[in-house]
Amino acid sequence: xxxxxxxxxxxxxxxxxxxxxxxxxxEKEQLNEQVELHQGNVHDAxxxxxxxxxxxxxxxxxxxxxxxxxxxxxxxxxxxxxEVYESIKSRLI
Amino acid sequence: MEVLQWxxxxxxxxxxxxxxxxxxxxxxxxVKKAFYSGITxxxxxxxxxxxxxxxxxxxxxxxxxMVRHFGMDLQIIDIGWPAASAISYGTVLGSLAIPISIxxxxxxxxxxxxxxxxxxxxxxxxxxxxxxxxxxITDDFVLGIFTIGVHAVxxxxxxxxxxxxxESYFGFQKMTFPHAxxxxxxxxxxxxxxxxxxxxxxxxxxxxxxxxQQKFGFFGDSTILGxxxxxxxxxxxxxxxxxxxxxxxxxxxxxxxxxxxxALLMEGLTxxxxxxxxxxxxxxxxxxxxxxxxxxxxxxxxxxxxASLLMVPITLAAAVILPGNRVLPFGDLxxxxxxxxxxxxxxxxxxxRTVITATIYICIGLYIATWIGPLFTEMAINADFDTGSxxxxxxxxxxxxWTTFIFAGSGKWLGWLGIGMIGITSIGGLLYIHRLxxxxx
Numbered sequence: 001x002x003x004x005x006x007x008x009x010x011x012x013x014x015x016x017x018x019x020x021x022x023x024x025x026x027e028k029e030q031l032n033e034q035v036e037l038h039q040g041n042v043h044d045a046x047x048x049x050x051x052x053x054x055x056x057x058x059x060x061x062x063x064x065x066x067x068x069x070x071x072x073x074x075x076x077x078x079x080x081x082x083e084v085y086e087s088i089k090s091r092l093i
Numbered sequence: 094m095e096v097l098q099w100x101x102x103x104x105x106x107x108x109x110x111x112x113x114x115x116x117x118x119x120x121x122x123x124v125k126k127a128f129y130s131g132i133t134x135x136x137x138x139x140x141x142x143x144x145x146x147x148x149x150x151x152x153x154x155x156x157x158x159m160v161r162h163f164g165m166d167l168q169i170i171d172i173g174w175p176a177a178s179a180i181s182y183g184t185v186l187g188s189l190a191i192p193i194s195i196x197x198x199x200x201x202x203x204x205x206x207x208x209x210x211x212x213x214x215x216x217x218x219x220x221x222x223x224x225x226x227x228x229x230i231t232d233d234f235v236l237g238i239f240t241i242g243v244h245a246v247x248x249x250x251x252x253x254x255x256x257x258x259x260e261s262y263f264g265f266q267k268m269t270f271p272h273a274x275x276x277x278x279x280x281x282x283x284x285x286x287x288x289x290x291x292x293x294x295x296x297x298x299x300x301x302x303x304x305x306q307q308k309f310g311f312f313g314d315s316t317i318l319g320x321x322x323x324x325x326x327x328x329x330x331x332x333x334x335x336x337x338x339x340x341x342x343x344x345x346x347x348x349x350x351x352x353x354x355x356a357l358l359m360e361g362l363t364x365x366x367x368x369x370x371x372x373x374x375x376x377x378x379x380x381x382x383x384x385x386x387x388x389x390x391x392x393x394x395x396x397x398x399x400a401s402l403l404m405v406p407i408t409l410a411a412a413v414i415l416p417g418n419r420v421l422p423f424g425d426l427x428x429x430x431x432x433x434x435x436x437x438x439x440x441x442x443x444x445x446r447t448v449i450t451a452t453i454y455i456c457i458g459l460y461i462a463t464w465i466g467p468l469f470t471e472m473a474i475n476a477d478f479d480t481g482s483x484x485x486x487x488x489x490x491x492x493x494x495w496t497t498f499i500f501a502g503s504g505k506w507l508g509w510l511g512i513g514m515i516g517i518t519s520i521g522g523l524l525y526i527h528r529l530x531x532x533x534x
Contacts, residue, residue: 009392010428012175012352013215016359017366039356042393043313046306059393063303077268077384078212078374 002092003036003051006072008058011041018058018072025085031092045069054091056084105183105477106142110135112188113365120368133361140354141179144347146479148172148424151343153484155330156421162331166419167412169466173424174274174431174490175355176478180469181221182358183476186228186237190221190245193238195369197245202377206523209252210377211271211385212370215362219273220244222491227504227512229471236509240500243516244273247496249385250519251276253526255435256383262438263391268384274490275388275435278454281495282439285450289440300444305399312405313398315427319348322423344423351424392430396442401430403448408455408489418459419466425489432458432490458493465492465501 006022008015019037026032038052042062045055049065056072070087074080100108110131117127149170156168181187194217201207220241228237252271258279259269270276290296311317323344327337391397405426412422433451440446466487473480480486491497503511 007393009389009430010352012356013359014387014389016356017215017363020360020363021367041313042398043310045393046310057393059390060395061393062306062395073265073386073390076212076386076390078371079384 001034001036002053003038004088005038005040005045005049005052005055006057007040007042007045007055007061009041011039011044014058014076015039015041018056018075021075021081022056022088025088029089031089034092056088101185106135106138108185109138109183109188112185113361116188116191117365117368120365120372122364122368126364130361130364134358135361137354137357137359137361138179138183140357141176141351142478144350144354145172145176147343148176148347148351149480149484149486151340151347152326152421152423155326155332155340156484158330158332159326163329165329165413167421169420169463169485169487171420171423171425171462171492172486172488173351174428174488175351176424177222177469177488177490177492178215178218179355179358180473180476180478181218181225183478184225186234186241187218187221187225187476189238190217190224190241191365191369193241194220194245195373197242198249199373199376201246201249201523202373202380202382206520206527207249207253208256208382208527209249209269209271209385210373210382211249211252212366212373213272213385213387214366214369215359216272216387217245219491220248222273223497223500225472225475226465226468226497226501229468229475230501230505231508233508236504236512239509239516240504240512243512243519244496244500246516246523247519248273248276250522250526251279252383252385253523255279258438259435262441263394265386265390267382268386268390270388270391270435271385272388272431272435273496274431274494275433277494277496278433278436278451279439281454282436282450285453286439286446289443289446289449298443298445300399302395302399302442302444305402305444306395309399309402309405312402313427315348315352316345318405318427319345322426326421347424348427388431388434391434391437394434394437394442396444396447397430397434397437400437400444400447400451401433403444404429404433404451404455407448407452408459411452411456412459415456415459418463419485420459420462420487420489420492422459422489425493428490429455432493455489455493457495458489461495461498462487462489462492465497468501 114131224241323341
């Protein structure tokens with residue numbers, strides 16, 4: 001079981017959209033059993049970032065955590081989504 | 094007409110699921126998804142109402158007691174944008190903001206009058222907000238609809254104007270933020286920056302964002318902020334210890350629960366928003382366009398975050414000091430970055446410049462939020478929200494945004510003429526950018 005933290009500026013709006021998309025993709029790939037999705041804001045990333053295997057972020061990631069984060073903005077923009085899913089997949093397997 | 098009235102009388106929590114179910118069907122999401130979508134939105138509404146009830150019942154009497162005990166007249170409660178968005182979408186007029194904004198966007202794209210393709214459907218609540226506000230003032234439904242359309246045009250103009258600063262500073266490629274709470278600050282930041290550049294010595298000062306982020310980080314945590322505020326306000330109201338501590342946990346609960354309820358609304362809206370945005374994009378595939386996104390994307394930037402953290406105590410102090418301000422900043426304190434984030438690229442990340450400009454901005458904003466308080470409350474009642482007995486509510490987002498004042502003021506004093514003039518001016522701006530200026534190049 002991998003723990004993923006999905007973050008955006010507030011942990012309310014854009015991260016919800018990303019979570020919904022990632023959830024649908026995980027179900028399609030039949031990976032949903034292996035993943036636990038959590039939602040948060042930038043402060044959660046700073047304070048609790050180490051508790052998660054990796055992050056998907058809709059905003060700038062604080063220093064020191066860049067390696068742990070996947071840029072989730074393409075999922076919102078609707079271009080380059082495949083690459084995002086590929087990098088999520090590579091971190092799950 | 095009778096059928097329509099019956100439908101409206103069902104109340105927001107029944108009417109909205111039906112409206113959004115129909116929207117989803119029109120966008121061909123499939124019946125099952127459409128049904129889930131509608132019901133989730135309804136559940137979100139019920140949730141927001143519950144939490145809003147808790148807020149007005151706990152903080153309302155406290156604010157009144159603060160007046161008696163301390164002489165601080167801060168009786169208008171800032172309920173925060175999550176509740177403001179629910180109130181804005183909570184009427185037939187408000188929900189129509191989505192199809193209207195999409196149509197305006199498609200129309201302007203077709204005529205080449207904008208380069209912004211606004212896929213951030215959720216944030217159409219801001220135009221629903223001004224539309225509902227003008228409707229609450231004038232009782233003219235059609236003028237409310239017209240306001241929604243005009244505000245949508247204004248946002249596209251802002252999106253086009255911002256794009257180059259957004260790309261060069263934040264590095265977001267082909268993206269812009271036509272966000273009604275954030276983009277207007279750009280107009281104060283631009284002239285202020287020119288002014289700052291001319292002040293000798295001052296124009297060389299910088300501040301380090303990382304250290305601020307560490308020292309003031311707790312201001313960014315809304316639950317902690319709820320604890321601090323509840324305690325402070327209870328103390329100022331002259332409460333007993335037991336009541337202070339109870340209020341403290343209640344305000345913390347509101348801060349944590351309100352966003353969760355609104356996240357449900359968003360979840361319900363996501364299939365609709367996805368279908369709508371891919372639909373718009375399909376129509377304009379190969380064009381050189383900016384994708385309009387939520388300015389939340391910029392909030393993690395260290396300069397944005399640090400400046401906004403500093404603005405939390407400044408906003409509270411301003412609310413207490415400013416004579417005539419009656420707004421008690423609460424719900425939006427943790428969301429202040431939305432108001433200031435698009436100043437940051439103009440100032441190239443200079444925190445001192447951002448904080449000075451943001452202070453001026455919020456001082457004006459508090460007066461606007463005070464002024465719209467009674468209208469905001471009427472709007473909430475129109476959307477079936479219970480604001481408790483004689484509690485007046487408002488919010489900093491978008492209550493403290495100057496465009497809110499322009500729309501509400503024009504609607505109040507000039508009616509159709511006022512809103513029409515805003516529309517003509519912004520169309521003029523778009524014509525200038527995309528026709529006249531480009532021809533010269």
